[in-house]
Amino acid sequence: MGFRVAVVGATGLVGQQVLRVLEERRFPVEELRPLATSRSAGRTVEFGGTTWEVGEATAGALAGVDFAFFAASGDVSKELAPVAARAGAVVIDKSNTFRMDPEVPLVVPEVNGHALARHRNLIASPNCSTIQLVVALKPILDRFGLEQVVVSTYQAVSGTGAAALDELEAEVRAGVEGRVHGPQVYPQPIAFNVLPHCDRFEAEGYTLEEWKLVRETRKILEQPGLAVTATAVRVPVRVGHSEAVWLRTREEATVDDLRSALQAAPGVVVVDDPGAGAYPTPLQVAGRDEVYVGRLRHDPAVPRAFWLWIVADNLRKGAATNAVQIAEALVAAGAPSRH
C-alpha cells in the first residue's frame, strides 16, 4: 500500500534531496518515477537501495501518479505542473511559478498547514529563505503580533544549484593552486567574497529573491500588510542559509517570552547560549530538518524590538523536507487515497 510518486528534476540538488527525505521519512512510495528534462534523462539515481533510470518529464510520464514533486526550473513547472494536476496528481511545486497565485496554497505545514484544505491538486512550496523565516516568525506572530520585520540574509551557494557549487569549488581550488578561475554562474567570484545579489534584479532596485521574501512571507502568515523588507546576500557557504532578523512585536514581550514561544514551536530548535559558544551556524545545521534560532536579544533603543539569527538547511527544510512534509500532511488528512 503506497503512492505512485514522481520527482521531476530528480538529478538536481533539490530533487536528490527529495529522494533522500522520502527514504529517511519512510514515505509510502509504491512506485517511483524519477524524471528530468531531456538533457538529464537517462542518468540514474539511487532510491530505496535500487538504481533507477531517470525518465524524461512529459505529460505521459506523469499520468497516473499520486504525488508529483516538481524540483526543476520554473519553465518545466509552468508547462507540466498543471497538466499533472489535471491528470489527477497532487503536485507539490518548488518553483516560483505558482506561489503568488491566489488559487494556489503556499504552504509550510507547521505554519499554515490549514491552507492545504483548499488545494486544487497544485500546492506551492515557498522559497528557501522564506520558509526558515516564517517558521521562526509564526510563534512570535501568534503570541505577540508582528509590526515590522527587517531581514538580511547570508545565503548558501547550493541555493543557486549544482553549477554554482562547482564554481565555488573551482574558484577555491584555483586559488589554492595559484590560478584564477573566472566566474560564469555568478557575475563576480563567490569564493572569498559576498554578493548582494540573489536572483535577478526587479522593481525598485530589489532582487526577485528579496521580493519573494516579502510577498511569500505576507501570504503564508496571512498578513497582507506586514511591513517586511530584505537584503539578500550570497555568501561562500555550500549549504545552509542564515538570516539576521530585526523585528518589532505589536504587544509587549521580553526576550524570555520570545524564547519560550520559539522553544514551543514545531520545527524550531533554539540554540542560544552565546557565553558557551552556542549559536547556530550553517556548517552545524547542514543536513538537519529543523529551523535553528539563536542570538535572541532585545534592541534596547526601540520598544518591542528584537533580533533573531535564523539558520536552516536550504536544500532540506528550505526545499525537499518542506515539500515532503506537505505530502505527509495531505496523507495524514486522508487524500489522495493509497493504492
Add this chain to the structure above:
Amino acid sequence: MGFRVAVVGATGLVGQQVLRVLEERRFPVEELRPLATSRSAGRTVEFGGTTWEVGEATAGALAGVDFAFFAASGDVSKELAPVAARAGAVVIDKSNTFRMDPEVPLVVPEVNGHALARHRNLIASPNCSTIQLVVALKPILDRFGLEQVVVSTYQAVSGTGAAALDELEAEVRAGVEGRVHGPQVYPQPIAFNVLPHCDRFEAEGYTLEEWKLVRETRKILEQPGLAVTATAVRVPVRVGHSEAVWLRTREEATVDDLRSALQAAPGVVVVDDPGAGAYPTPLQVAGRDEVYVGRLRHDPAVPRAFWLWIVADNLRKGAATNAVQIAEALVAAGAPSRH
C-alpha cells in the same frame, strides 16, 4: 623637514598597512620607528625602499616622536599610549581602549574632523565596521536627519588578525586536500561558514563588536540618543567588510535625494547600477581607501525608510588609512610643528 613617526604593532596586519599608507600618501616622515612587543621586535619591515629593524615598544623608544600610531593590542595601548602622549607625541590609537573616553576624540576626519581641535595628544580611531558606517550615514544625517539604523555586517577575517587569515587559508587548503583543519582562532570553522560572533559576548546578548558599532556611531555622529543596533557576522572573506543597513530618516527623502547626498560626500563612492551588475563587493573594494555604497532603495512598507549596502577595506579605511588621515588633518591644521 618632516616628523618623527612611531608605528607600534608594525609587524601586524594593520601596522603593515599604516606603513604602506604613509608611503603612498607621502606623509612627511623624517624618522621612522617601527615598534612591536618583545615577541616581534627584531623582525624587519619595509618602508620607503629601506628595510627597518623593528624595535621593542617601550616608553624610551617612544620618547621624542611627533606621531605615534598604535596598531597593537589594547593592553599595549593602555600601557604606552598615555606615556607617549605625556612625552609629547600625538598618539593615534586604533585600539578600543580610549574610544569611549569623553576626553578622547574619536575621529573619522571626513565625518567629525572638528573634534580634533580639542585633543590632548591622544586621538582614537574607531572600529573598522563603525568607520564605514558613519562615513555613509553622515551625509544622510546632515541633510535628512536620522531616526533609526539597523545594521547587519558581513565582516572579513583580516579584522581578527593575521592568525585568523592563516586559519581560513589552512581550512580551505585542508578541504581541497581532503583533510580537516580544526579551528583554533575561531570557535568553529570559518571556511564555508558564517559566524554570528565577532569579538567577545557582552551585556544583553550582544557582542563587543555590536556594542562598538552602537556606541561609537553615536559618539562620532554626536547623536547620543540615536536608535542604532547591529548584528555582527564573520564571513569567509579575506579583506573588506560589508554592511546591509536599513535606516529611517527624520525628513522626507527620495532614493535620488540619498544618492545625491552620498555622491557629494567626501570619501564615498556610489556604485549603484544593479541592472548593469554594479554594486560593491569586498573583492572589488580591497586595497581602496574610500567607502563604497550601493543597493540604494526605498522600503515601500515604511515611510522614510531605506536600504544601503556599504563596503570598505577594513585594513585601510577601516584602520590604517583613517589613522593616517587623522595625522594629515592635524598637520594641515598646523600641529605638531615639523622639525
